[in-house]
Amino acid sequence: MGKNGSGARTRTEPCAVCGKLFAPGRLYHASAIRPGISELIASDVKDWNADSRICGPDLSLYRRRYVADLLEQERGELSDLDRQVLESFEMGVSSVHASAASTLRKDLETETFGQRAADKVAAFGGSWSFIIAFCLVLVGWMTINVTGLLAGGFDPYPFILLNLVLSCIAALQAPVIMMSQKRQEEKDRLRAENDYMINLRAELEIRQLHDMIDHQMAHQWERLAELQQIQIELLEGRQRVKHS
Template sequence: MLTDLEKNVLGKSADELNASEKKVITRARERRAVSTDANEEFLSGADFGDRLADRIAWVGGSWTFILCFFGFLVFWALLNTVLLTTDAIDPYPFIFLNLLLSMLAAIQAPIIMMSQNRQAERDRFMAAKDYEINLKAEIEVLALHQKIDLEVLKELRELRGEIAEMRASRKE
């Protein structure tokens, strides 16, 4: 069964509506809010691996990590060139350090890519939430317009009736 909302507002039949549009129309009919904490809702669907990837990317992309890692590199270079001139663990050109850095990059890169994929998912999720809220707002605005139009028409009918009565009383 087609309702005025589906036909007039969305220009679609009830069968053509997607789940998001059906949800918005149902909530509009029930006069309930559509907006929720989208970030919390998105994170509720995250598993342990997703949360871990986000956390690692957050730490790995922070100034604290960059400065600490730079400090570690300086410490490693000083330790192996100045302090341990005779029995250096990793003498210049720091082959072992190079291996460690390569392994870190090999592990960190896919984790950061996973986090970027999740950010893209989050952006799509937020866009869908924005669409729902905008659609509900549009439906509410159209409903208000319809109420105002009906009220104006009612007043016009009453005014016409009063004018007709005045004319009739003048003729008598």
């Protein structure tokens, strides 16, 4: 009873990389690992062979190293964004998107009052409402001063005061619009980085699927070739029996 109860020892096997003991279900067999990763492990572990097993954390580490080597071969030196994607390689695409979106949301939440005001002024200055209102003010200003509705007009032709007001508005509007454009460029940069991280993560996922499919097909072809060889041997054996 004691041996079959809760006190019974669970069978464990060592990891070929770290040497720690794990339950068999938590270890990955060498035949289930892609050849490129298996070769990378063999370069570090002398006793690595077709019957070896590796734990999940060590396999994840070698997966990241394998992907990093591929990216370095294709792109050269890795950027900070590439390293962020590699660090989150075990996360899903949605997790990478959520992380980048969270960065963008935090940046937007830290906007100052001046930045928000610049965005609103630039948005209003580039709208039809501003154009129509500005035209109405100009027409009204010139009409009042030409017709002399207000005691002969406060800004007679050639509207020197109006020119001064327009110059002041243009002088203030230009830097405000530049501030807003700079903020928009920063937002666009963050969105572009977000898209790049998602696309790179999706590319790595697709490569991983291709490697897994290629590995499975190669393994199936080996089994089919073995079955065919057995069938040929059986047929040859039957032919020998008939001739004998």
